[in-house]
Amino acid sequence: MFRGFKNFLMRGDVIVVAVGLVTALAFSTLIKAFTDSVINPIIARLQGGKAVGLGWQLGQEGNNATYINIGSFIGALIYFIIFMAVIYFLIVMPYKYTQARRGAEVFGEPGPVKTCPECLAEDLPEAARKCRYCGSDQPRVE
Structure with a gap:
C-alpha cells in the first residue's frame, strides 16, 4: 500500500x-x-x-x-x-x-471536429463513426 x-x-x-x-x-x-x-x-x-x-x-x-x-x-x-x-x-x-x-x-491544438446531423452535437472527433450522445451512425469523412 x-x-x-x-x-x-x-x-x-x-x-x-x-x-x-x-x-x-x-x-x-x-x-x-x-x-x-x-x-x-x-x-x-x-x-x-x-x-x-x-x-x-x-x-x-x-x-x-x-x-x-x-x-x-x-x-x-x-x-x-x-x-x-x-x-x-x-x-x-x-x-x-x-x-x-x-x-x-x-x-x-485540439483535433478537428464535426457536427452530428441527428442531435447537432458540435464536438465529435472528425474520425468518429458513431455519435457519443445519440448513438447515430456518422457519415464517413473522406
Whole structure:
C-alpha cells in the first residue's frame, strides 16, 4: 500500500504540479502586492479629488456597502492578467518544452471536429463513426 503511494508521489508529473502550485502561490502574493500598492492607487487617482476609488456611490456618502468600486475590479483584472502571464511563461512554456523533448505533446491544438446531423452535437472527433450522445451512425469523412 505505501509502496504504491510512494510511486505515485515520485512520478515526475506530480512533482511538476507541486512545484508549479508553490510557484504560483508565491507569485500570487507578489503580484497581489504590486496590484494593491501600485495599480490601485493609480486607478484611484484617475478619479481625482479625495475619492475612495474609481466608482460610484449609490447610497449615503461614505457607506462602503453601497459603493460600486470599478477601480477594484480593474485592479483585480490586471492582477489576473499578470498572474496568468507569469504562470504561462514560467511554468507552462518550460513544461511544454520539456515534454516536447521527451516526445510528448501537451497543451496542443485540439483535433478537428464535426457536427452530428441527428442531435447537432458540435464536438465529435472528425474520425468518429458513431455519435457519443445519440448513438447515430456518422457519415464517413473522406
